Amino acid sequence: xxxxxxxxxxxxxxxTQDAVWLSWPVDxxxxxxxxxRDLIHAKFAEIAAAISCHETVxxxxxxxxxxxIRSLCNRAKAVPERxxxxxxxxxxxWCRDHGPIFLKHRESGALAVSDWEFNAWGxxxxxxxxxxxxxxxxxxxxxxxxFEGGMILEGGAIEINGLGQLLTTEAVLLNPNRNPQLxxxxxxxxxxxxxxxxxxxxxxxxxxxxxxxxxxxxxARFVDDTTxxxxxxxxxxxxxxxxxxxxxxxxxxxxxxxxxxxxxxxIALPEACAVPxxxxxxxxxxxxxxxxVNGGLLVPTFRQTRNDDHALGLLRELFxxxxxxxxxxxxxxxxxxxxxxxxxxxxx
Numbered sequence: 001x002x003x004x005x006x007x008x009x010x011x012x013x014x015x016t017q018d019a020v021w022l023s024w025p026v027d028x029x030x031x032x033x034x035x036x037r038d039l040i041h042a043k044f045a046e047i048a049a050a051i052s053c054h055e056t057v058x059x060x061x062x063x064x065x066x067x068x069i070r071s072l073c074n075r076a077k078a079v080p081e082r083x084x085x086x087x088x089x090x091x092x093x094w095c096r097d098h099g100p101i102f103l104k105h106r107e108s109g110a111l112a113v114s115d116w117e118f119n120a121w122g123x124x125x126x127x128x129x130x131x132x133x134x135x136x137x138x139x140x141x142x143x144x145x146x147f148e149g150g151m152i153l154e155g156g157a158i159e160i161n162g163l164g165q166l167l168t169t170e171a172v173l174l175n176p177n178r179n180p181q182l183x184x185x186x187x188x189x190x191x192x193x194x195x196x197x198x199x200x201x202x203x204x205x206x207x208x209x210x211x212x213x214x215x216x217x218x219x220a221r222f223v224d225d226t227t228x229x230x231x232x233x234x235x236x237x238x239x240x241x242x243x244x245x246x247x248x249x250x251x252x253x254x255x256x257x258x259x260x261x262x263x264x265x266x267i268a269l270p271e272a273c274a275v276p277x278x279x280x281x282x283x284x285x286x287x288x289x290x291x292x293v294n295g296g297l298l299v300p301t302f303r304q305t306r307n308d309d310h311a312l313g314l315l316r317e318l319f320x321x322x323x324x325x326x327x328x329x330x331x332x333x334x335x336x337x338x339x340x341x342x343x344x345x346x347x348x
Contacts, residue, residue, distance in 0.1 A: 002193035003147045008103040008112055009196025012162045012222065013292040015104075016348040019084070020051045020293060023095040023134065023342070024061035024069055031092070032334055033278075041072055043332055044093075047298070047339065049078035050325055054293040056082045058346070060095065060134060063087035088137040090130045094337060096217070097121075097154035098131035099344035100138045103147070103196070111347060113139040114194050116149035121212045122177025149194050151187065152178040156215035156341055158191070161222040163257055164198040166191060171205035171214035201254050203247045207231070207240045207269070210284040211336040218286040218337075219247055223318045226256050227263045231286055234268060239282075244269075267314055270302045275334055283333045287311040289340040297322045300329035300338035 003009075025031065025040050032040055051057040057078070061069055066085040073083050090098065100113040115135035120128035139146040159167040172178070173187055182190075188200045206214020220230040230251055233240040248264065256262040273283040291298045297319050301308040308326060316324045329338040 003103055003112065003114065004193050004196040007105050007107055008147075009106055009164070010101060010114070010160055011104050011347045012160055012225075013345055014224070015162070017055055017294050017345045018348045019056040019058045019346045020291070021058045021060065021095050021099050021138070021344045021346060022048060023088075023090045023093050023099065023131075024059050024065065025093050026091065028092075032331070036331060039331055042076070044342075045069075045072040045076035045078070047327060047342070048073050048083060049076040050298055050327060051291075051293055051343075052079040052082040054296045056084060058084045058086060060086055060088035060090050060099075060137075062089045086137070086141055088134055088141070090134055091128050092120075092125065092131060093335075093342050094131075094156075095134070095344045096156045096337075096341045097212070098128070098134050099155065100135035101153075101155050101195070101344070102346050103194075104347050106196075111142075112145040112147060113142075114147050114149050115139065116153035117151065118154065119152050119178070121154065122175060124211060147194060149190060151182060151190050154212065154215065155344055156212060156217045156337070158195075159216045159221055160195070160197060161225045163225050164196065165201060165256070166195065166197040166199065167201050167203065167216050167220055167222070167228075169203045169206055169214045169216055169219070172212060172216075175213050177213075203250055205243055207243065207284050207286065209280040209282040209336070211280075215341075217340045218284055218289055219244070220251060221288045221290070223265070226260075227265065227318070229265045229267050229288055229315070229318060231269050231288055232266045238272070240269060265314070265318060267311060268307065270304050270307045270311075273302055273330065273333060278334060280334070280336065284336055285330075285333050285338070287315070289338045290315065291339045291343050292319075292322075292345070295322060297324045298339050299324060299326050300333070301326040302330050302333070303328060
């Protein structure tokens with residue numbers, strides 16, 4: 001039987017969480033050009049500390065690195081008893097994409113792990129064998145049942161609400177570099193069978209510079225069951241303008257609960273972020289790559305005071321009752337992602 005038939009479903013991110021998982025940066029000269037090792041390690045410690053203010057942070061890392069990681073997290077003023085380290089070697093930091101997607105039983109509340117194949121966004125960044133092993137390792141460490149998804153899927157490619165609706169993009173899930181043997185109907189059925197969703201809502205493509213081919217978590221996020229916050233680009237000369245305008249039209253046409261349109265709230269992208277001579281001429285910086293935690297919201301910022309403040313203010317209005325914290329992610333986004341991309345929540 002499928003996980004859905006057994007009563008499991010993926011909860012929305014705003015459900016109460018037991019922990020957030022990170023995969024600690026590995027020492028690879030290809031990452032951040034090899035020039036920002038200490039800075040990126042300190043940034044991960046800062047993020048771990050911010051998460052630990054709200055809940056437990058669980059970190060995948062080789063056992064030999066645990067003492068150094070714990071020391072960095074302590075220096076960043078993480079809550080010590082909320083930092084847990086697991087001897088889970090991996091290839092890269094993007095836990096949203098290679099980590100487990102947790103399921104929860106609708107009646108008992110029991111947890112399970114859904115384990116999808118990971119091929120580094122169409123084989124772009126080998127090796128990825130250790131990344132692909134992380135869901136199994138987590139399931140074994142937590143002694144949770146594990147269900148194989150039966151296709152390649154990254155967690156950043158999907159966004160769900162609490163009513164069984166899932167947002168994704170054609171540019172990723174229908175890309176022949178993932179599952180060329182599967183039709184659109186096949187892919188939708190696997191999502192329904194494993195994640196317990198019933199409706200798939202498709203956007204077309206993503207923003208410039210996104211190595212993932214267009215993950216939804218840089219484009220549009222559910223705030224609650226009926227509200228979506230969506231990126232827009234006002235500059236008509238930007239390559240993102242037309243793409244995001246098309247996404248916005250589709251979002252406004254989608255039917256939400258009781259066949260009513262979603263409440264779609266626009267949030268502007270930051271001004272173009274770029275690093276001269278870097279492999280990505282335009283970085284995929286986006287304010288919707290936030291992470292929801294218990295009682296809080298961690299939001300990427302990009303050293304653009306006016307734009308950062310506007311985004312933080314808007315998200316405070318959309319998430320009343322949560323402590324909204326901005327975290328400078330300009331260095332982090334050089335490798336193609338920020339807070340949501342590096343994390344994966346574990347439901348309570």
